[in-house]
Amino acid sequence: MPQPTDTTAPRESFGPTAPPDPAGALAENGLELRPVPSPWEAGLADPEAPFDLARRWDDAPAVRRHTAVLQRNFHEVGDPELRLADRFIGVEQGDRRRLVGVYPEGADPDAVDPVGTLVDFTKDLNVGAGRLLPAWCISEVTVSPTHRRRGILRAMMSDSLRRAREAGVPIAALTATEATIYRRFGFGVSTYYRSVWLDVTRGIQLRGARPEGGFRFIEPTTSGELIEGLWRRAFEGQLGSVERIRFHAAKETDRDPRMDEGRPQGLRGVVFSGPDGTDRGVAVYRVTGETSELVADEPVTATVVALWAADAEAYRALLEFLGNLDLVVRLRLPPVPNDRMLEFLVRDESRIYTRGVHHHLWHRILDVAACFEARPYLHDGAVTVTVEDDLGHAAGTWEISAADGRGRVRPADEDQAELTLDVAELGSVLLGGVQAEVMREAGILREHRPGAATDLDTLLRQPRLPFALTGF
Known part of the structure; x- marks a missing residue:
């Protein structure tokens, strides 16, 4: 039940407070933060070139160690010869990643493993109506379990956010595996997703008219340009999504660097084209299980690696195609929005099984004006907010207003x-x-005028819930 709003209590002062000194905390523990130049920064790789899974990166030993350590901390398979690390380095140069690590003071990063890792890079964020905002993406954050509680995470995060602000990037973003870590640095959840599978034992029927058009199979390994183009169209139409990283492009073309040294694993691809022959959607998937035994402990399952649709009709067409594959018992979809669209589409919604609802994209605002003026608006209005920010980047009192669709x-x-x-x-x-x-x-949050929170919701409402197509 809503609680009464206190409109009489005086407000406190919420100016920026002096943050702790992360570098000093590291030094007290005999540690220091060091940049680790990526091959593209050092002139050893062309970020515009196709990814290279065969190259050995002996000329970038610090990057190899940094990559191997974060893979170990994320529990990837052992990699004593650094072959997995090399494959990831070859894939990731196109993202123009910037690496930092925490090392014992005076250590040589070419010869000593970091005890903390962080990677950041810049991608576009779709803030609505196809408008794009540069986002400072933070990823691959690890702290060695041998060096916990020594200020490592705070030093890396504070440094990355400072560099983002200095570079003029108005917002930072991340996708987190643990929900309790990043709120202390000003990150809040912006999008959620559902993990879903469908019982397709007898196929599925969708409501409404069947989309007009046709399908054709493709080989993912030779269809990178086609998949990339349809991904781009899906991204430009999806509020809340961030440009995908090169790792996803490698997976979708059946060159996952984690699988059998990046060799193709037999993924299948299908393209939906409209009546005029224009390609409007693509799905990449694999089929596992024993088709000779339909009632089995491991039923025949089609797992969709990627589904990129230029419009709602193309998504519907691909869903119907995948849901009616011969002999398939279970259809695993990639992450879907938590908006009940599937329940509206599938005639028998009891055959939809949600395995979980998860937080996905987290936002950290660095420049309030740049963020709220970049997005579109459906309603006119104004709300004034005081923002508390321990790191000081967004602290202050701000009037957020909109008129004629502009903020x-x-x-x-x-x-x-x-x-x-x-x-x-x-x-x-x-x-x-x-x-x-x-x-x-x-x-x-505290409301000082009754109804102000609802007014802010009305001001910021968009036609659909935001959803991030991929993580990073």
Whole structure:
């Protein structure tokens, strides 16, 4: 039940506080933060070239060690000869990744493993209506279990966010495996996804008219340009999505660097084309299980590695195709939005099984004006918010307004604030996927004018929930 709003209690001052000194904390533990130049930064690789799974990176020993350590900390298979590390390095140069590591003071990164790793790079974020905003993507963050509680994570994250702000990138983003780690650095969940499988023992029927068009099979290994083009069309139409990383492009063309040294594993691909012959969607999938024994412990399963559709009709067509493959008992879909679209599409929704709902994309706002002025608006209005930010990047009081579809942000006096919220919650509401009113009822933002949280939700609402097509 909603709690009454206190409109009389005085507001405190929420100016930026002095953050702790991460470099000093590392030094007290005999550690230091060091950049590790990637091959593309050192002129050893062309980031525009196709990925290379065969090259050995003996000329980049620090990068090899950095990559091998983060793979160990994410529990990849053992890699004593660094072949897996080399394959990942060959794939990832196209992302223009920047590497940092934490090392014992004075250590040579060419000869000593880091005890902390972090990678960042810049990709575009779709903030609605096809508008793109540069996002500082943070990934591959690990701390060695031998060096916990020594300020390593705070030093790496603080350094990365500082560099993002200095580079003029207005927002940072990450996809987290653990939900409790990154909120302390100002990240808030912006998108969610469902992991889903369908019982397709007798095929599936969809509601509504069948899309007009046709299908053809493709070989994923030789169809990279086609898949890339359809991915781009799907991305440009998907609010909340970040450009995919090169690792996903490798997987979708059956060159997963983790699988049999990157050799093809027999993935299949199917393309949907409209009546005019234009390609509008592609699905890449594998079939596993014993087709000679349909009632088995491991039923015949089609697992969809990627499904990129230029429009809703193409998505529907590919879903129907995949759901009616001969002999297949179970269809595993890639992550889907948590919006019940599948339930509207599938005639018998009892055959849809949700394995879980998960947090996905996390936002960390660095420049309030740049973020809220970049996205589109459906409604006119204005709400003034005070933003708390321990690191100081977004702290202040801001009037967020919109008129004729365009947003405007300007500084305001603190006594004009209608809401007070943490920068993490500001990142959550940016694209309209998380409701400020729900957070108010949960007690994690403070409302100084009754109805201000609901007004903020109305101002920020978009036609669909944001959804990130891929992670990183």
